[in-house]
């Protein structure tokens with residue numbers, strides 16, 4: 001994900017420099033480092049530089065090792081400990097003059113600043129303390145997101161996560177909230193985006209708010225919403241069958257209503273029942289038809305990030321031992337966990353008996 005694209009999108013949306021900087025702050029928390037008091041973003045054109053200078057705390061030229069940096073600087077805030085600097089740089093004094101003239105024509109004065117002045121602007125002396133306070137809060141805000149992301153990484157096609165920080169407030173309207181909303185952007189793999197929204201905006205985002213469309217636009221891929229145009233039953237079945245044959249190397253035995261039965265070469269059988277993302281089950285059976293393990297969405301167990309859960313061992317004594325499954329209710333996305341269950345089943349087979357080919 002490129003912060004530069006976020007800036008371009010913000011400008012296309014006619015957000016001013018300050019609002020653009022706020023959007024950058026939302027993403028920027030993922031990039032903050034304890035030892036770096038500045039989030040520096042190089043800008044590609046003088047027009048964008050001007051745009052950012054117009055809302056900036058300070059605009060100046062800073063010379064470092066013979067390179068001129070033309071900076072639009074936004075000072076640290078209560079919720080973001082590092083200064084953001086949007087800059088163009090060059091060693092060419094003529095170019096500096098040219099860009100400078102363009103910026104000044106638009107009413108912005110910016111002169112050189114020395115090391116001491118720069119250090120004061122970014123308040124680097126206070127950064128360590130600001131960072132520590134911010135980091136504590138960040139960890140608390142993202143704890144639940146991190147847990148979900150960890151599970152999704154293990155069991156599904158998700159491999160990245162971004163937390164959009166809004167400091168314990170709704171990202172859209174700023175009302176205090178402790179609700180977490182996530183949506184997942186699918187390209188080759190999935191990137192899960194977490195944010196805080198109030199109840200109203202959570203409901204709105206589920207109707208594909210401009211916010212999420214907006215996020216989707218510059219993060220690429222298609223956003224999957226829990227209530228995106230539901231796939232038709234035929235489409236869902238077709239996709240499940242494809243994932244079963246192509247990715248899980250099964251032969252389809254039968255398809256009945258919303259249920260697909262497929263078999264591995266070893267005889268281990270997978271039965272997928274898929275009514276909706278909130279009503280589904282994946283069953284793993286032995287060649288003799290004995291139930292071995294299952295993922296399902298029934299709200300019968302108290303699990304974190306539930307109700308979706310996995311029964312790893314359906315023998316009598318352990319059948320009610322469940323763990324959060326972190327699954328989406330879509331075979332294609334949940335392949336990792338299904339494959340793991342299949343492999344566990346096949347591992348037991350080869351221990352207990354010879355595989356009959």
Ligand SMILES: [Zn+2]
Pocket residue numbers: 170171172173174175197198199200201
């Ligand atoms: Zn809100």
Ligand SMILES: [Zn+2]
Pocket residue numbers: 295296297298300309311
């Ligand atoms: Zn269950």
